[in-house]
Each structure stands twice: as structure tokens, then as C-alpha cells.
Amino acid sequence: MKNYFKIFYFLIFFVICEIAANKITPLSANERLIRIALFQDEAPYSYIDDKNIPQGLFVDYWRLLAQKKNYKINFFIVSREQALSMLENDYVDICGNLLKIPEELNKFSFSKPIFESKAILFTKNFIDIKSIDEIETGIVGVIAKSLIDTYMTKYFPKLKMQTFPTKLELSKFAQKNQLDFFIIDIIAPDNYIEEEPGLLNYRQVETIYINKIRAVIKKEKIELLNEINDGIQKITDIEKTYLIDKWITKKREKSVKNFNWVLIITILSLIILFIIHKIYLKYQIKKAVSNLSIDLKKIKDKNDINEKEIARLTEITDQQKQNIDSNNIMLQEIIKKYENDIKLLKEDLFNKLNFMLIPIIDNFKTVSEKNKEQLINMAKKTIEDICIETGINIISGENNLTPRELEICNYIKNDLSNKEIAALLNISIKSVEKHRENIRKKLGITYQNVNLKDFFKK
Secondary structure, eight states, X not given: OHHHHHHHHHHHHHHHXXXXXXXXXXXXXXXXXXEEEEEOOSTTTSXXXXXXXXXXXXXXXXXXXXXXXXXXXXXXXXXXXHHHHHXXXXXXXXXXXXXXOGGGXXXXXXXXXXXXXXXXXXXXXXXXXXXXXXXXXXXXEEETTSHHHHHHHHHOTTSEEEEESSHHHHHHHHHTTOOSEEEEEESSGGGHHHHOGGGTXXXXXXXXXXXXXXXXXXXXXXXXXXXXXXXXHHSOHHHHHHHHXXXXXXXXXXXXXXXXXXXXXXHHHHHHHHHHHHHHHHHHHHHHHHHHHHHHHHHHHHHHHHHHHXXXXXXXXXHHHTTTTTTHHHHHHHHHHHHHHHHHHHHHHHHHIIIIIHHHHHHHTTXXXXXXXXXXXXXXXXXXXXXXXXXXXXXXXXXXXXXXXXXXXXXXXXXXXXXXXXXXXTOOHHHHHHHHHHHHHHHTOTTSOOOHHHHHHO
């Protein structure tokens, strides 16, 4: 009974090892397990990597076919002789990467082509030949028991041949410069020398023949052959090119590396731009805060000046109140007239602004960018016309009139005499005359026969 348990545990252990080695998972109800033998070869065709996982061009090809046919695949990476023996004895269902050899046609059925392979003749760079027919002396290296070996023995029996167990062994021997010529089957011959830096002393001479790599199945398994042929037809040329680029020409790997570099540079550029933008924003905020502080200080200083001026004017007003009683009647008339003039001036100014300036401002919201400057100039001109018509232009900063002089100008404009102005301002008539003289001087009409009241009204 204990022996049965030992056998049971051993079988469980064996199944676990098989699953780990081949990375297979339990089959679903619709999946079918296919056992495939591939020839043990060096990268990139079919090999076992350091983690004991099948890898290579043919491995990926069959994985792609399995996806299209809903298969689960169990790979066996073995020698050529072992693969054919396992196929013949039903240990595997398919041999996945075989070139057609006449002697094997009677035993097996071959699928539709998977890849096209070319037998290429290579020679040392200094040997000047253009075809295999020109070889007279020297050693030609080939892989033992391959289609090339059979082909050369049959068609070129006089040439001196040296066989090697694998392509890797042949390449190592050639890298030591010990072969004059060698012939190998290659799926992407144009890239072979580039991918084998040790063979840079060799050049490609010619293609000896072109053959097709196919799957091999026992003749009685016609249904399986048809399924495999259907899966081969479903694999597109783009997908095959993708696999060749990935494993042989390395275009995909280079493009991925280039993309990664572009992605890294782009990300770094964005980070740098973000940092620069953040620094710039901080600078702008700091600058805005600084300007705001300066503006606030100016406003505060102006308020202080205004408060002082208000205090001074209040003090003057208090002094003037003492003389109000004696001049009450005259002052009442002056004030009434002045208020009436102010009211008329306000009404006039309101009407002009309402009918001349407001429509321009309203149009500014809807006008195009091209016409905005025209509206701005029109608004400026309208404001200047309104100011000139109301007499406001005399307070232009370029005249340098003092507040007291401006006040006297306004009184003159409103037909007040020197005596009335002196009484209103609680100053002497001579002071009023002196102010008038300074006003004429600042307005540039000192020596002109011009009446100030008429000048202001104009």
C-alpha cells in the first residue's frame, strides 16, 4: 500500500515539474493539448533559456498559432533525431520546424510553409568568387545531417566538406578563421553577418537554394494536419514579419529602445518645463505682490496727504465761518448762483456722456478686434470735446495751476468780481489780482488783450 502512495506522489511531482517547465495551465473545456517537438538550436530559433523556458522564433510562432486555434501547447526542445523519433512513436503530435528532406516524405506529412529559408554560401572577404561552381580548393563547413549536407554530398561530391553538429558550433569554428567557406540555412540572411560580429571577415556569395520550413505530422493524422494548415493560413504576413523583426533582424527591439529613449527624454522635458513654469509663476506672483505693496504704499501716502489737506481746509473753513454773518446776504446769492451753475454743469455733462460716450462703450463689447482701436480713439476724442465744451480743459496738468488758482479760475468763469472772490475766499483784493496775474502768466496770455472770463468760456 505504501508503494502505491509513493507512485502516486511521484506522478503528482512529475506533473508539477512538467507544468513548471513548459508553463502550461490546466485545460479549459474548449482547449486542446498539442505536443510539439522543436529542434534544439541556438538563439534565436528554438532554445531553452536560463529559466528553463522555451524561447525563440519558432516557439513564438506556435504560441501565436495556438491562440488562433485555441490550443494549449507543450513544447519539447530536443535534437533533430530525438524529435523525429518522438513523432514516430507518438510522444509528440507535431515536429514544428523541419525542412523537407526526400527520405522522410514517405513517413510523414508536411504542412503548408511556415517560413522561407535560404541556404547561403559565405566566404572569406579576400576570396574572389561569385558562385559555388568557382570553388576549387578549401574547406566548406555545413551542419551534419541537414538538408545542406545531403544536397552538397549529392550535387558537389568533389568539394572538401567539414560537418558540425549545430549552427553554433559552425559559427564558432568560422570565427577562428578556420573555414574558407560555409553554408547555412537562414531565414533573414541580409542581417546574419550583422548579428554575428565574429563573422565580419566573411561575406555573402550567393543563395544555393530556397526551401520552406514546415510542420511535420504522421500521415494518418489527416484531421490534425488540416487544423494546422488552417492555423498557418490565419497567421498574417504582418505577424510573421513582427516575429522575424523581434527575433532575427532586431528592428522591434531597436524601435522599442528608441521609443523608450524618446519617452524618457519627453518625460524629462515635461518635468523641466513644469519646474521652469513653476519658478516663473512664483517669480510673477512675487513681482505682483511687490507691485501691489508699492501701490498700497502710494495709496496710503496719498490718503495721508488728503487727510492733511482736509484738516487744513477745515481749519480755513472754521476761520471763514467767523466772517459769514457779515457777508451772509452776498454769500447766499453767490452760493445759490454757484450751485445753480454746478447743477447745470452736471446736467450738461451727464447728457453729453449719456448720448455721446456711453454708446461708444456699449459698442466696444460687440465690435471686432480690428475695430476696437478705432472705437478707443473715438472715445478719447469724444471725452476731449466734452471737456473743452465744459471748460474742464483748463485744469490740465501741463498748466501747473495751483488748487487756489483753479478755484479762482472757476469763480472768474462764473462772472464773480475780484471783490466777490476776495470776500468768498477771505483774502484781500490785491491777493486776487496777484492770482489773476499768475494765472495769465501760466496760461501764456500775459501780454495779450484777452479777458480771462472770455478765455475760459471759449
